[in-house]
Amino acid sequence: MNSMVFDFLLTAVPGDSAAVDAPAGLARHRALSADFPSSLDRAAIGGFDSAGTGSAFLAGYHEALRALVPALAPTDLVSMCATEAGGGRPSAIATTVTADGHVTGTKSFVTLGTFATRYLVIARAGEQPDGRPALRAVLVPAGPAAVVTPLPELPFAPEIPHASVVFDAAPGDMLPGDGYTDFLKPFRTVEDVHVLAALLGQLVRVARQGQWPAEAVEQLLALFAAVRGLGAEDPGSVGVHIALGGVFDRLARLCADQEPLWARVDPEIRQRWERDLPLLGVAGKVRAARLAAAWNSLA
Template sequence: MNSSVFDFLLTAAPADADSADFAAVWARHRARSHDFASSVDRAAIAGFDSAGTGPAFLGGYQEALHALVPSLEPAELSSMCATEAAGARPSTMTTTVNEDGVVSGTKSFATLGAFADRFVVIARAGTRPDGRPILRAVLVPAGARAAVTPLPALPFAPEIPHAEVTFDAAPGQLLPGDGYADYLKPFRTVEDLHVVAAVLGQLVRVARLAQWPAESVEQLLALLATVRGVGAEDPNSPGVHIALGGLFARLTGLRTELEPLWAQVDPEVSKRWERDEPLLGVAGKVRAARLATAWRALA
């Protein structure tokens, strides 16, 4: 057994999680990372075992959801269902849930939606006196009352499947707490941290296979150490968002520093990274807004 995730990434032989059988990939990952208590560490291992950024993202995404909702069964695949045709802002959500956990409505963009065992649905449970919506998080099993329509693949990381999901009086389990404050808002940060951990794990894999200089591996592991530290804090903390802003800035700088080394990498691997690198910029405007809000909160 490796004493730390750093030792694992430096000594283990990488597996090859590059399959459309997402349940099998997830099962292999859970078995391989079983001895690591931290979901961030497990996300890094998922990335290390991934042949591309898309599969790495999916490993980080699943670890993030399981960290956010510990009641999810370890073996099951899950999908966050928040975005609707008008976006993911609480004020525009029309999907509803009643006091018995019955969900109705359509979510327009659910990652891994067609393969999920259960959906984490953010739904409107009523309206506050000031007109703001009351949101709840609901666990809804996949089934006849959750109709899934796969969406076309994106131009980058096409291995990541997305779907539209329509719930027709689908029975679910209400989760404790507020759907926005306890689930949707922190998930954006939790997902960022786990996906970055997975991407760093994948880059360590590339670095080892292509025999990049030791200094490059050191920089990747140092940034992973930062992710682990930030990941141990409250994701709703303004300071965490400020640290996350610095973390993404450093990741951008490190990617630039590593660019000349891709000439040593297998051409197909390098081409795949170039195609999928825009994935790291997704939700950049949202992160920038959160960062600005965090600074204002501490002013």
């Protein structure tokens, strides 16, 4: 199998940058990255092939879910369904799942929900002895028992579709393990790492097309190497959370350092990047709290 992802990023010819819808873009991504066994490498390749930050994010999101649930087929378009009206904390989850896997409840903000073929739903299966909710992860196929309502586009990264989904005794398959500790909690880190890989792949594409200095490309690839290393570790590790905080900080400083180089880039691509910059700050408060908790656990 081809695993030379660094060589790919340095030598592949960037594809047509015309925007495509999410299913078509992910289908192209699967075909381009099929020979790469690592989900992080596939995420970087998806970013390299992306028209903008939104489609790069979708490639990273898709690969993050495949890394979290390895049994998923490459052709599955899966959405994580956790957030409800009260938020995404375990105590806020009111959606329920019966012992035979039927899910009932509303998820208020589902990324890729409009096009998903399956939903990874975090749902209550009762209570633990201490009164906390007992959560399970359930794979629910799209169908009439899962009613999808598209949400308005966000002002940034409009290529990323979002929806609310109402489940009405929707049949699904419960996955083994705890819904929070084995799925929802690690996904936040797994998603961060894969989306970072995709964004760095996209920036390598921009740097090559804009003929940025070799040093700029070297720095992007070095940061990708760091992300790749974190992806091989346990996402629940305190050390991973601390190192990931450093990677995000380094990315912010690198983007600031390389800002003058965007003058060499096609104006449309530059405007799209500037429009989508807020995407890098999404979940920033959650990451900051996670980083602080990691440091506190060592005190």
